[in-house]
Amino acid sequence: MSRFLDRVETALQDEELKGALGRATDRLASRRSASLDSLEDSDMIRDMARRAKMGLLTDLAGNLETFEKNLINNGVQVHWAEDGKAANRIVVEIAKARDCKRAVKSKSMATEETHLNHDLLEAGLEVLETDLGEYIVQLAGTTPSHIILPIIHMTKESIGEVMHRKIHVPYTSDPEKLAKIARAKLREAFLSADIGITGANFGVIDSGAVVLVSNEGNARLVTTLPRVHVVLMGIEKLVPNLDDLDLMIKILGRSATGQKITTYTSIVPGPRREGETDGCEEMHVILLDNGRSRILGGPIAEILGCIRCGACLNACPVYKNIGGHAYGDTYPGPVGAIVTPGIRGIKGWKSLPDASSLCGACRDVCPVRLDIPRMLLELRKHAVEEADVPWTLRAGLWGFGMIASRPWLYRTAARLGGIAARLMAPDGWIKKLPGLAGGWTRSRDMKAPAPKSFQRMFRDRHV
Amino acid sequence: MTHPKTVQLFHTCIINEVYPEVGMSVVNILERLGIEVRVPASQTCCGQPAFNAGFHADARKVARHTLDLLSATEGPIVVPSGSCGDMITHQYEMLFHGDSRGQGGEPAYLAKARAVSHRCYEFSVFLVDVLGITDLGARLGSNAMKAAYHPSCHLLRGLGAKTQPRALLAGVQGLECADVKDQEECCGFGGMFSVKNAAISGAMLENKLRNLEASGASTVVSCDMGCLMHMQGGLRRKGSKLEVKHISQVLEAGFK
Amino acid sequence: MSDARLAILSKVRQAQIRAYIPEAKSGLPARLAYPALDPGALRFRLLEEFALLGVEAFVEASEADVRRRLSGLIDGKSVLSWDPDHLPYGAGDCLTGAKTVFGSDSRDEQGQAEIGLTGCENAIAETGTLAVTSGPGRPRAASLMPITHVVLIRASDILLGMGEYFRKTRETADRGNVPLPYVVFITGPSRTADIELSLTLGVHGPGRVIAILGP
Numbered sequence: 001m002s003r004f005l006d007r008v009e010t011a012l013q014d015e016e017l018k019g020a021l022g023r024a025t026d027r028l029a030s031r032r033s034a035s036l037d038s039l040e041d042s043d044m045i046r047d048m049a050r051r052a053k054m055g056l057l058t059d060l061a062g063n064l065e066t067f068e069k070n071l072i073n074n075g076v077q078v079h080w081a082e083d084g085k086a087a088n089r090i091v092v093e094i095a096k097a098r099d100c101k102r103a104v105k106s107k108s109m110a111t112e113e114t115h116l117n118h119d120l121l122e123a124g125l126e127v128l129e130t131d132l133g134e135y136i137v138q139l140a141g142t143t144p145s146h147i148i149l150p151i152i153h154m155t156k157e158s159i160g161e162v163m164h165r166k167i168h169v170p171y172t173s174d175p176e177k178l179a180k181i182a183r184a185k186l187r188e189a190f191l192s193a194d195i196g197i198t199g200a201n202f203g204v205i206d207s208g209a210v211v212l213v214s215n216e217g218n219a220r221l222v223t224t225l226p227r228v229h230v231v232l233m234g235i236e237k238l239v240p241n242l243d244d245l246d247l248m249i250k251i252l253g254r255s256a257t258g259q260k261i262t263t264y265t266s267i268v269p270g271p272r273r274e275g276e277t278d279g280c281e282e283m284h285v286i287l288l289d290n291g292r293s294r295i296l297g298g299p300i301a302e303i304l305g306c307i308r309c310g311a312c313l314n315a316c317p318v319y320k321n322i323g324g325h326a327y328g329d330t331y332p333g334p335v336g337a338i339v340t341p342g343i344r345g346i347k348g349w350k351s352l353p354d355a356s357s358l359c360g361a362c363r364d365v366c367p368v369r370l371d372i373p374r375m376l377l378e379l380r381k382h383a384v385e386e387a388d389v390p391w392t393l394r395a396g397l398w399g400f401g402m403i404a405s406r407p408w409l410y411r412t413a414a415r416l417g418g419i420a421a422r423l424m425a426p427d428g429w430i431k432k433l434p435g436l437a438g439g440w441t442r443s444r445d446m447k448a449p450a451p452k453s454f455q456r457m458f459r460d461r462h463v
Numbered sequence: 464m465t466h467p468k469t470v471q472l473f474h475t476c477i478i479n480e481v482y483p484e485v486g487m488s489v490v491n492i493l494e495r496l497g498i499e500v501r502v503p504a505s506q507t508c509c510g511q512p513a514f515n516a517g518f519h520a521d522a523r524k525v526a527r528h529t530l531d532l533l534s535a536t537e538g539p540i541v542v543p544s545g546s547c548g549d550m551i552t553h554q555y556e557m558l559f560h561g562d563s564r565g566q567g568g569e570p571a572y573l574a575k576a577r578a579v580s581h582r583c584y585e586f587s588v589f590l591v592d593v594l595g596i597t598d599l600g601a602r603l604g605s606n607a608m609k610a611a612y613h614p615s616c617h618l619l620r621g622l623g624a625k626t627q628p629r630a631l632l633a634g635v636q637g638l639e640c641a642d643v644k645d646q647e648e649c650c651g652f653g654g655m656f657s658v659k660n661a662a663i664s665g666a667m668l669e670n671k672l673r674n675l676e677a678s679g680a681s682t683v684v685s686c687d688m689g690c691l692m693h694m695q696g697g698l699r700r701k702g703s704k705l706e707v708k709h710i711s712q713v714l715e716a717g718f719k
Numbered sequence: 720m721s722d723a724r725l726a727i728l729s730k731v732r733q734a735q736i737r738a739y740i741p742e743a744k745s746g747l748p749a750r751l752a753y754p755a756l757d758p759g760a761l762r763f764r765l766l767e768e769f770a771l772l773g774v775e776a777f778v779e780a781s782e783a784d785v786r787r788r789l790s791g792l793i794d795g796k797s798v799l800s801w802d803p804d805h806l807p808y809g810a811g812d813c814l815t816g817a818k819t820v821f822g823s824d825s826r827d828e829q830g831q832a833e834i835g836l837t838g839c840e841n842a843i844a845e846t847g848t849l850a851v852t853s854g855p856g857r858p859r860a861a862s863l864m865p866i867t868h869v870v871l872i873r874a875s876d877i878l879l880g881m882g883e884y885f886r887k888t889r890e891t892a893d894r895g896n897v898p899l900p901y902v903v904f905i906t907g908p909s910r911t912a913d914i915e916l917s918l919t920l921g922v923h924g925p926g927r928v929i930a931i932l933g934p
Binding site for chain 1: 487505507510512517518520524562620621651659666697
């Protein structure tokens with residue numbers, strides 16, 4: 001059994017996960033749909049946002065060069081990283097060269113992807129996550145299980161327990177009190193931090209600016225107080241201009257949490273300017289490839305338009321049952337089932353695109369209308385071509401293709417199969433199937449084929 | 464489209480082998496409406512099992528066979544399944560398209576796929592959108608029942624048919640449609656998914672069956688026998704009394 | 720520049736030739752249109768959104784009323800404020816009643832302030848959003864660090880949508896050939912729902928936002 005299926009079994013037996021996850025995803029999904037319903041022209045706005053995202057991919061290289069030029073004009077230092085290790089090395093070098101000791105971070109999937117915290121700690125820096133959920137994840141020593149709500153899998157009781165154990169505060173499960181404790185702890189950290197690390201929700205090409213959204217305000221503190229600000233962003237996280245940014249902002253908050261707009265949207269066009277008393281003194285942007293150029297060159301290029309809203313997670317019946325950790329890497333849910341094999345390679349990750357009933361709920365809610373089921377199918381094809389597939393499956397489907405394209409053979413095989421099945425199931429129902437098919441009878445009976453096929457019934461009547 | 468006199472029935476492999484009576488209900492309804500039903504005898508399967516598993520070369524063999532035989536016919540093609548209908552309408556194109564520059568594609572079959580796609584209608588869509596019928600005159604009389612409609616994913620989201628089956632059910636006198644929690648959520652079938660990811664599929668099925676049973680319905684109605692076979696197998700395992708029916712069986716029951 | 724830059728750009732350039740990028744839907748407008756609304760309607764919409772967000776709003780008829788309202792809120796309190804000449808309605812005069820710190824004061828002193836006082840470049844009616852730019856004399860910390868944020872809004876600065884703000888800003892920047900200003904869009908109090916989706920205000924930024932709308 002693969003590691004993925006092991007993780008699935010663990011998740012399905014986790015009652016805390018089931019309760020917390022089901023409640024939260026249901027509420028997020030209904031808030032999303034209500035808030036999009038209230039947006040006039042929401043269909044058109046989604047189409048326009050999709051156009052902007054897809055359009056910039058057709059010349060991503062040129063767009064990156066323009067973005068870089070405009071960043072430099074705004075006084076930003078630009079770095080390029082081919083993979084996660086290289087990105088982390090750049091961050092460490094920046095920190096060391098500026099004698100930075102304490103880093104504060106706001107929620108960033110890109111830094112989760114590169115495992116930045118690990119490398120920073122190894123280099124002797126202190127690192128603190130400042131998003132409430134990420135802070136608790138860090139205290140608990142785990143990883144986020146949702147793009148928007150990192151601790152969607154935890155109950156308030158277990159969160160209280162973690163805070164009690166790790167920072168020695170009296171136990172409470174009152175969310176308000178827990179948040180107050182975190183505010184006080186983190187405020188101290190902000191005031192003494194010398195380097196702030198963020199991802200980017202968007203990079204505005206024509207403005208040379210980085211856009212950060214947050215509900216808590218921690219991203220603002222991270223970019224306001226420390227003297228150095230480092231942005232780690234994937235090379236695809238661009239929008240052409242402010243008009244397009246307007247579209248993205250309209251759909252991002254609504255799709256993520258059902259808010260018309262996230263509480264804070266900061267547009268950061270470089271370090272503090274002359275005469276200003278806050279904002280970083282130095283700003284660095286690291287443009288991260290880490291497999292994205294490979295994704296661009298194939299049939300799943302479309303996924304590079306993802307704005308990381310998390311709506312597909314909340315809509316996905318698979319995610320709702322197994323949670324984020326079962327996906328085994330940074331990005332969970334339908335988007336993760338595409339991004340993870342995309343950036344890490346299909347070998348070792350082919351279970352992810354398989355773990356979908358192709359129900360299409362993700363495609364329906366995606367604000368930029370990414371055809372996620374199509375991409376899952378492309379990855380399955382890729383897996384058959386590139387990765388190890390059990391020979392039984394390969395032989396089985398070869399046999400299917402051979403038989404189902406020859407009607408006489410097909411009819412014979414169906415008749416023989418039907419006879420065998422009815423022998424196994426005198427009452428018409430099979431309780432246990434052998435081999436791979438045994439998955440079916442794990443939780444359902446199998447109806448045996450009818451003694452007389454439809455074609456024969458039809459012929460009997462019409463001849 | 465003018466009222467067609469003849470249709471081709473692509474009966475799907477599940478109906479042919481496991482639920483032949485559903486195919487007969489479809490035929491009965493169409494014939495009662497004065498339409499001649501032709502059943503191309505050499506049809507097998509649409510090829511979706513291989514396609515969804517990523518085995519495109521094997522899926523193409525089956526799809527070529529299906530396209531060859533359907534291309535040789537004329538008139539609308541009725542498919543009593545949203546899933547197989549979606550496969551023929553949308554996925555065949557992807558199957559023969561090749562990459563962004565057409566490499567690895569098969570232009571001749573792509574052209575056939577597009578032509579066939581335009582002739583292809585799921586059964587309920589055919590009744591409502593092509594024939595313009597929502598009331599078939601079905602009367603349940605003393606067999607009045609509360610039914611839970613299950614919109615199959617590929618019909619609802621693949622083919623975008625949300626209203627047609629509901630309109631047909633609304634036309635059945637004596638049938639009350641039950642409210643089902645998370646009605647549009649997948650039942651967990653997904654073909655090979657139900658076998659390869661049996662645990663997740665089983666959990667999805669469990670949620671679905673719980674919601675269906677809580678709805679107070681006595682029958683689950685859908686346009687896809689794949690989903691219904693899956694739910695029926697689960698209901699039977701649980702020992703539930705809930706029955707499953709293809710929409711054609713409900714529509715036909717009234718005017719027998 | 721670096722080898723990595725060349726390597727990435729060349730990989731991207733190779734890839735984008737082969738990329739399968741679905742075509743966009745046709746017939747879409749080039750950009751969104753924002754209908755012109757009269758000032759009364761804009762203010763009404765803004766107040767509606769403020770109410771939904773939990774922003775406390777006061778509408779004042781005259782400059783003197785604005786100052787009176789402000790004094791009532793800040794007298795005797797410690798206030799981290801924009802420099803007086805950046806505040807509208809002569810509101811700088813009200814600071815005499817408070818213990819005031821500015822952007823130029825130490826961060827520790829700023830951290831002690833109970834109230835942050837700022838103006839705003841624009842207010843966005845559609846979402847109840849404040850567009851607060853920063854610059855010399857207008858520290859970012861004022862709308863961020865204290866637990867209460869008081870903002871002064873001029874009636875003529877209310878716009879319908881964020882897109883209008885963007886267009887205006889873009890044009891100003893292009894005309895002067897200057898970079899965009901740092902701007903934060905603030906929509907209600909700081910909030911989190913990370914713990915079981917239960918809404919908590921003021922987790923990092925202000926937990927209270929008070930808007931005074933002047934003439």
